[in-house]
């Protein structure tokens with residue numbers, strides 16, 4: 001006997017953007033990553049998309065991720081959306097390297113200034129090493145993977161680069177694990193002195209980075225990679 | 237395994253439709269009636285708050301739970317908390333939530349989620365110290381030794397080394413070698 005069927009909640013093209021932002025401030029970051037206007041006024045999603053030349057389906061899929069709902073299982077986006085997705089990803093790379101990295105680095109340093117325990121200077125090093133690894137991954141994407149993906153949309157398939165989805169996913173999980181470890185160290189193991197405020201701010205920044213990275217990775221793994229595989233199949 | 241009792245469970249949301257839906261699912265898993273409430277003020281007047289072992293909070297009252305958390309957690313001292321999300325919500329990652337159920341999930345998924353929430357009592361987690369053997373393995377691990385090398389050096393099987401490694405990560409909550417290195421330094425298991 002089937003007791004209950006729940007109907008999934010979906011964002012509708014008729015929802016107002018301002019209402020969504022009100023309960024989900026992360027949406028602001030999405031607009032920024034997409035270079036879309038911040039003054040959303042009273043517009044419904046559909047007319048906002050039309051006015052700003054972005055595919056409504058793609059936008060709703062991204063909104064769904066940014067408000068923390070699971071990715072719909074039935075997404076199907078045309079390969080023509082690939083360049084917009086790549087642009088969004090590149091903008092978020094910029095946000096990691098030029099905004100979050102500096103913010104977190106400064107916060108960790110502040111923490112160390114008020115807490116002289118030697119452990120705190122190792123945190124600085126840990127974070128530097130971590131970011132070096134992130135930077136390497138982002139570089140690989142921007143200089144190797146993304147150009148290859150874009151060339152596929154132009155019907156070209158280069159022979160000298162073999163994209164491996166598996167390696168790609170491994171990079172991602174490494175990045176996620178280290179960030180989680182840093183949070184764990186700050187909340188469970190490293191001695192606290194007068195650094196309550198700086199540590200809170202560090203953790204808040206880390207969690208903002210973590211949230212955006214998580215969504216970023218989902219976009220790459222669940223939206224971008226399937227599109228790439230589909231294009232590769234077509235070109236074979 | 238003992239069957240959980242309804243009166244140890246609180247379901248709270250302003251919507252009666254949500255309350256009824258969840259309590260119907262709950263009926264298949266527990267004996268007796270779960271307690272239902274449409275507001276926190278009402279819930280806090282329940283007798284024997286300490287009897288509540290599991291609280292399921294609907295989207296409609298999760299904000300208030302977050303803002304009144306310190307007093308609510310104190311009042312329901314033995315409760316684990318799970319959220320039932322049916323509207324966009326900013327608080328799913330809250331560290332005091334032991335589970336998140338979503339309206340998009342199939343009722344099977346929700347049922348098994350409830351089941352696992354019911355089967356575990358509120359865990360007490362004193363930080364468990366590492367055993368001497370685990371410390372030895374950790375020291376070698378953060379020096380960059382492979383599991384095979386460690387097994388050889390300590391005269392253990394690779395399998396044993398691997399299970400030490402797992403326990404170390406479980407006890408410390410840290411998975412990466414870089415993270416474990418910082419941990420080992422902070423515990424003075426290794427020198428900088």
Ligand SMILES: [Fe+2]
Nearest residue numbers: 089138141220
């Ligand atoms: Fe990326």
Ligand SMILES: [Fe+2]
Nearest residue numbers: 137141172220
């Ligand atoms: Fe990536």
